[in-house]
Amino acid sequence: MARIVQKYGGTSVGDVDRIKNVAARIKAFRDEGNQLVVVVSARSGVTNELIARAKAIHPNPPEREMDQLLSIGEQETIALTAMALEAIGVEAVSYTGAQAGIFTDKAHTKAKIKTIDARPLEKDLSAGKVIIVAGFQGINDDGHITTLGRGGSDLTAIALAAAIKADKCEIYTDVDGVYTADPRVVKNARKLDEISYDEMLELASAGSKVMQSRSVEFAAKYDVVFEVRSSFNNNPGTIVKQE
Numbered sequence: 001m002a003r004i005v006q007k008y009g010g011t012s013v014g015d016v017d018r019i020k021n022v023a024a025r026i027k028a029f030r031d032e033g034n035q036l037v038v039v040v041s042a043r044s045g046v047t048n049e050l051i052a053r054a055k056a057i058h059p060n061p062p063e064r065e066m067d068q069l070l071s072i073g074e075q076e077t078i079a080l081t082a083m084a085l086e087a088i089g090v091e092a093v094s095y096t097g098a099q100a101g102i103f104t105d106k107a108h109t110k111a112k113i114k115t116i117d118a119r120p121l122e123k124d125l126s127a128g129k130v131i132i133v134a135g136f137q138g139i140n141d142d143g144h145i146t147t148l149g150r151g152g153s154d155l156t157a158i159a160l161a162a163a164i165k166a167d168k169c170e171i172y173t174d175v176d177g178v179y180t181a182d183p184r185v186v187k188n189a190r191k192l193d194e195i196s197y198d199e200m201l202e203l204a205s206a207g208s209k210v211m212q213s214r215s216v217e218f219a220a221k222y223d224v225v226f227e228v229r230s231s232f233n234n235n236p237g238t239i240v241k242q243e
């Protein structure tokens with residue numbers, strides 16, 4: 001039995017069928033006897049849509065209200081993913097960032113994670129439930145919802161993997177792993193089997209962005225080894241770790 005943190009990005013949970021596909025994948029891992037904490041993003045496009053709506057109402061919306069608004073994208077997908085699991089006979093429970101004990105500083109729209117109180121998670125994991133956590137959000141000491149910067153669901157996954165000492169952290173996306181260049185743009189881009197945190201950060205700054213840079217820095221700091229792989233096939237992905 002392993003303890004696995006998985007993260008599914010916005011494309012992977014982009015519509016009802018894709019959410020069902022993610023649920024089926026999660027079930028397969030659960031059926032092997034693993035403990036699973038699954039982080040999901042908002043459906044792709046939802047966060048941008050919400051931002052556009054806010055800007056149509058206020059040219060410079062209060063950041064606290066932006067966080068209040070943007071956090072709903074992930075709140076939709078956690079509930080739907082938990083329901084999709086229940087529908088195929090897997091006991092699942094969804095958690096907002098606050099419910100998952102993710103405490104941040106007060107920097108709305110770009111908050112840093114300060115601590116994670118993993119006790120609620122541990123309790124449901126021991127009870128055999130699959131836990132679905134909303135990416136990209138936390139709560140500050142005043143009880144206000146915060147968000148972790150665009151792409152912040154990656155950070156949620158890496159930080160949770162460190163907090164619950166996961167055996168594995170898997171970042172599922174719509175490409176097979178980390179490439180020498182963006183495979184959606186550059187035809188002869190090559191997939192890498194392994195890459196260091198530093199190389200990954202260099203690639204990101206060169207424009208081939210697979211993950212939020214802050215989350216890669218966090219992984220380097222806490223030595224969280226993770227794999228970037230596709231949620232649409234079973235190909236091995238790219239392992240990211242210290243050199």
Ligand code: ASP
Binds near residue numbers: 041048
């Ligand atoms: N939904 C947020 C965003 O679009 C967070 C994420 O997807 O990781 O930036």
Ligand code: MG
Binds near residue numbers: 010151153
């Ligand atoms: Mg993303």
